[in-house]
Amino acid sequence: MALTVPVRLGTAENTLIEQLNSVGAAAEAERITVAGLPTRRVESYHYTDLKMLLKAIPPLAQAANEASAPALRIAGAYQLMIANGVVQAASTAPAGVIVGKTAGGVLSTRDDVLVHLNGALAKESLTLTLENSVDPVIQIDRRIEGEAAHAADSVKIFVADGASAVILETFSGSDAAHVGNHGTYMALGKNAVVTHVTVDLSSRSAAHFASNEYHLADGAKLRTLVIHAGAGLSRTQVFPRYEGAGAHGDITGLNLVSDGQHADITMDALHAVPGTTSQPLFKSIARGRGKSVVQGKLVVARDAQKTDAKFMHQGLMLSDEAEILSKPELEIYADDVVCGHGSTCGKLDEDSMFYLESRGIPTAEAETMLVRGFLEELVDPIEDEALAEALHGIIDGWLLAGK
Amino acid sequence: MTTPILEIRNLHARIEDREILKGVNLIIPPGEVHAVMGRNGSGKSTLSYVLAGKEDYEITDGEVLLDGENLLDMEPHERAAAGLFLAFQYPIEIPGVATMTFLKAAINSQRKARGEGELSTPDFMRAVKTAGTELNIDTDMLKRPLNVGFSGGEKKRAEVLQMALLQPKMCILDETDSGLDIDALQVVSKGVNALRNGNRSMLVITHYQRLLNHIVPDVVHVFSDGRIVESGDKDLALQLEAKGYADFDGAAA
Numbered sequence: 001m002a003l004t005v006p007v008r009l010g011t012a013e014n015t016l017i018e019q020l021n022s023v024g025a026a027a028e029a030e031r032i033t034v035a036g037l038p039t040r041r042v043e044s045y046h047y048t049d050l051k052m053l054l055k056a057i058p059p060l061a062q063a064a065n066e067a068s069a070p071a072l073r074i075a076g077a078y079q080l081m082i083a084n085g086v087v088q089a090a091s092t093a094p095a096g097v098i099v100g101k102t103a104g105g106v107l108s109t110r111d112d113v114l115v116h117l118n119g120a121l122a123k124e125s126l127t128l129t130l131e132n133s134v135d136p137v138i139q140i141d142r143r144i145e146g147e148a149a150h151a152a153d154s155v156k157i158f159v160a161d162g163a164s165a166v167i168l169e170t171f172s173g174s175d176a177a178h179v180g181n182h183g184t185y186m187a188l189g190k191n192a193v194v195t196h197v198t199v200d201l202s203s204r205s206a207a208h209f210a211s212n213e214y215h216l217a218d219g220a221k222l223r224t225l226v227i228h229a230g231a232g233l234s235r236t237q238v239f240p241r242y243e244g245a246g247a248h249g250d251i252t253g254l255n256l257v258s259d260g261q262h263a264d265i266t267m268d269a270l271h272a273v274p275g276t277t278s279q280p281l282f283k284s285i286a287r288g289r290g291k292s293v294v295q296g297k298l299v300v301a302r303d304a305q306k307t308d309a310k311f312m313h314q315g316l317m318l319s320d321e322a323e324i325l326s327k328p329e330l331e332i333y334a335d336d337v338v339c340g341h342g343s344t345c346g347k348l349d350e351d352s353m354f355y356l357e358s359r360g361i362p363t364a365e366a367e368t369m370l371v372r373g374f375l376e377e378l379v380d381p382i383e384d385e386a387l388a389e390a391l392h393g394i395i396d397g398w399l400l401a402g403k
Numbered sequence: 404m405t406t407p408i409l410e411i412r413n414l415h416a417r418i419e420d421r422e423i424l425k426g427v428n429l430i431i432p433p434g435e436v437h438a439v440m441g442r443n444g445s446g447k448s449t450l451s452y453v454l455a456g457k458e459d460y461e462i463t464d465g466e467v468l469l470d471g472e473n474l475l476d477m478e479p480h481e482r483a484a485a486g487l488f489l490a491f492q493y494p495i496e497i498p499g500v501a502t503m504t505f506l507k508a509a510i511n512s513q514r515k516a517r518g519e520g521e522l523s524t525p526d527f528m529r530a531v532k533t534a535g536t537e538l539n540i541d542t543d544m545l546k547r548p549l550n551v552g553f554s555g556g557e558k559k560r561a562e563v564l565q566m567a568l569l570q571p572k573m574c575i576l577d578e579t580d581s582g583l584d585i586d587a588l589q590v591v592s593k594g595v596n597a598l599r600n601g602n603r604s605m606l607v608i609t610h611y612q613r614l615l616n617h618i619v620p621d622v623v624h625v626f627s628d629g630r631i632v633e634s635g636d637k638d639l640a641l642q643l644e645a646k647g648y649a650d651f652d653g654a655a656a
Binding site for chain 1: 455456457458478479480482483489491494495499500504505513548565569
């Protein structure tokens with residue numbers, strides 16, 4: 001007879017079970033009751049042990065009564081807002097953009113606790129249909145305001161065949177111990193070209209979770225950039241699915257972690273059909289006792305011949321106590337593919353530092369130049385100047401804060 | 404007597420347990436160009452790094468004055484602002500840092516350290532363009548990341564460009580001829596010679612006499628086993644070329 005040891009549930013798990021039952025999500029509640037939050041024994045949470053890291057879950061979010069200042073303003077951007085899980089009224093949309101909302105969450109079912117929680121707790125979703133190319137940056141400003149709250153929200157975006165767009169999502173809110181769980185589902189039509197930037201700027205006391213799912217049709221080109229620069233605990237899951245021949249993804253991300261912070265970018269990509277390519281490139285910069293985690297999995301289906309995909313992670317340690325953890329995974333069922341992975345980690349190059357200093361550039365400024373140089377590969381491809389400048393501002397702000 | 408631009412007194416330095424500089428004495432008056440010649444491993448490049456302030460070396464004895472100021476007490480960037488410039492034997496490639504951004508940061512950092520105002524962008528662009536023309540450096544090269552993908556000649560020309568823009572009092576040229584063909588050597592030498600004047604001094608480190616046909620020194624020093632063992636005029640370089648370094652080994656012993 002098999003012996004089953006019941007999982008000991010902690011405060012956070014008990015609150016989650018209560019919250020799930022209160023919204024009628026009995027199946028999800030049961031799942032937590034049986035399995036608990038994932039620990040390091042669950043492979044995809046090996047470095048981000050949620051049972052350890054999530055001590056408490058605040059009450060489910062109520063409608064927001066007040067709003068903090070926008071975390072990021074991009075000149076000329078078309079702005080949409082979701083506050084405490086509620087889609088806010090939008091201003092007149094640019095031509096070809098249809099804004100709406102639907103009930104419930106948007107993410108496809110998968111065996112992942114954050115995805116399940118988002119599906120169960122997101123009451124409504126912002127929907128965005130882009131019928132043609134959109135010039136202004138579309139900014140989706142996602143907030144959690146007021147007292148500490150557990151908020152789930154979601155966004156569904158359809159990009160028509162041949163259309164192009166730059167979409168920025170920012171996550172911010174009041175300075176409280178929020179837990180945010182955000183979902184974004186994006187379908188790119190044939191030959192659509194999309195840049196999707198998601199920036200976490202929530203407060204240090206918050207926990208930020210996001211799951212971004214992408215479906216790419218024939219010839220679609222996607223560039224993503226995840227930046228973690230806010231919450232004490234953050235994890236963004238990126239799930240690109242290359243479903244049409246010629247689809248290409250530049251999936252990129254950056255963890256900026258300081259003392260006491262834990263940031264995790266986890267990619268799980270599926271090359272489903274022949275002739276698709278991707279270049280996942282992630283960078284980590286850690287100082288103090290900060291911890292950065294980057295996991296990248298490339299799955300190549302049996303039929304997906306001629307897949308060309310390479311995962312790369314580069315870490316920069318600015319202190320001896322910092323931790324950078326990287327885990328590439330390849331799961332390849334086809335036999336004619338070019339796939340690879342690489343990971344490097346180190347300090348700022350001493351020879352480069354000396355060269356800059358020998359020209360009169362003081363140490364702190366030389367460090368900033370080298371760090372900016374290290375990150376240029378991620379920001380440089382963002383063609384919208386105002387957006388690129390704002391991203392530089394976030395990076396410089398982090399560097400200047402120095403802790 | 405005028406203050407020498409560079410004065411090195413009994414300088415000893417080591418890396419880990421190995422002593423490399425074993426009592427260097429050298430005085431370079433304003434406007435003079437001194438050459439230091441020596442075989443590989445004699446400590447010539449160490450001397451240049453120690454003067455520029457590279458961390459790896461421990462100074463065990465001696466002192467260095469730059470225009471009367473104690474150089475060894477300064478950080479590398481302070482030495483630069485005080486007027487010291489090292490043209491690297493192997494300039495460092497720095498991906499992601501645009502050459503122009505670097506040049507502007509270097510110029511303005513030094514100006515700031517000296518209490519001068521920042522150079523305006525138009526003035527900066529004009530200065531770079533003027534200096535670049537002399538050295539056959541086009542704007543394409545300046546648009547690239549610092550030294551990345553530059554040929555050997557381009558790297559050395561970029562070093563001289565920096566020297567021309569930063570206007571140092573004391574230039575140290577570490578094996579500037581290495582990796583250069585004859586044409587590039589001429590361009591670089593011409594650039595260096597254009598910077599010679601009555602106030603600026605230079606220390607040219609090389610192991611071939613060839614460079615000294617182009618940059619003619621006032622004084623030649625022979626470096627052996629961590630110190631200067633012989634000094635003379637430019638003919639000393641010719642003797643060295645003819646007879647090799649063997650005759651000078653242990654000359655100071």
